[in-house]
Amino acid sequence: MEIKLSGVTADYQIGPIRSPLVLDHINLTVASGSFTAVVGPTGAGKSSLMKVLNGLILPEEGQAVIGQLVVRKGADKKTLKAVRKRVGLVFQFPESQIFAETVEKDICFGPLNFGATAEEACTIAADVIGQVGLDRTFLSKSPFSLSGGQKRRVAIAGILACRPDILLLDEPCAGLDPDGQSEILNLLTRWNRDYGMTIVLVTHDMDRVARYAQQAVVLVKGKIVFHDSVRRLFTDPARLKDWDLDLPEARRFQLKLEKHSGVALPGVCLTEEELAEALIKVGRV
């Protein structure tokens, strides 16, 4: 399912303080079935962008088109519910939304809200718990007895259970150990590849962006300053510095090596594997 934002402007209100233009005339098209990373310094409006795509914040100006559905100022509740059904949003630290006494009940919450019968919801729960890499014995456990990584996966299962076509994730790896992080991202890659799920991922971790995402969007002060392939993003290090973004380790190593040795490696290396290959290639010449 395609996402298309045209001229979207949004304000953000927290308590009595209103920050205008957290999103400033955003035009963005996210292709169906793509894996896009949204990066940018803190306060750039990444989370607000996610909320607009889910209909939690309505644009002041412009509109967001998700498949056939239009999110704009004054959109009716039916449309918003339909949007939320199609677009799953995994918040930062999603385990804080878990409330039910068993994992199964918590996972069923979404599907039941979207009109599934109790039976259907149970079938879905049994299905998605496997998709997040946990076995069915977890369904009867209390979510509060699980480890941090397991809770996170249960929370994500709760979103997946709504059967979205688009999955938005806001820092899904924050606070997890490296293994847990890789596991979540591998799951995302698999859903993207096997089910054609459109994935939009907000993250700070450039190594993860380099390894997992295909497209990158750079958001700075509510404006999109870059939208292209991940490889292009990391080609020009000077630009990244302007946006307060890091380089992936492999690319940083490559640039340093090229500077010190004067040898140019072929291509832009995003991961250790690519770097190793490039080094071998150069060594042979």
Place this chain on the structure above:
Amino acid sequence: MNKLILGRYFPGNSLIHHLDPRAKLVAAIAFILIAFLAGNVPGLVLLWLFTFLAMALSGVGFRIYLRGVRPLIWLILFTVLLQILFISGGRTYVEWGPFTVSSFGIETAVFIFSRFVTIIFFTTVVTLTTRPVDLTDGLTFLMRPLRLFHVPVDELSMMVSIALRFIPNLLDETQKIMDAQRARGAVFGEGSLFHQMKVLVPIFLPLFASSLNRGEELANVMDVRGYRAEARRSSFRQLHWRGRDTISMLALLALAAGLAALNLLA
């Protein structure tokens, strides 16, 4: 949830922001008493003028104050209605069964309404312009004499300051969890009363869980930093009584005197 301004501090640089929290606390308490001194129309006008002056000096927009009244508006209107309908005397306009609308009733209603709203406005001036920590410092100071009666003043003030400190966090967290459940298709504020209560469970349970966790973490952190309840504590923030604080107290005194004089004249 974002509309609630109770306990929210509004950063600013106004004259009122810089007043000593003790002065502001005393002012708030005194104002509640003084509001009942206004016994006639000129007194009421004076009360409103004084309130508006304080609001203007605080540098916070008028609309923010209106938001402060909004949660209480039904209570206020109910009280006003009771006065109008049940108090008789003076000229009677409508009489219908036990209900009478009379000039006396309307007058009382206007007084009640004015007192309610000015008190809310004035206390909101104090809470909006004083950081919660300063407020508790002021409160602790004012409660000091109670130590003589073995009231654990410092512990109480610690409890109050912790509670106040976490109100904004709690509100923000509530908002976040509501958003998260909305994203999972939950709809709030619709359907029967029972249904509306039921949909609150997915908000309150995570909120309780996280609050309990935070409480435990906070207790541990306090332990690690050597907090002991019975220890005598000094204060990092020292309160300084300045000339302007005395002036603010005198202004209140003048208001009280003015209202009293107007009562005597009438």
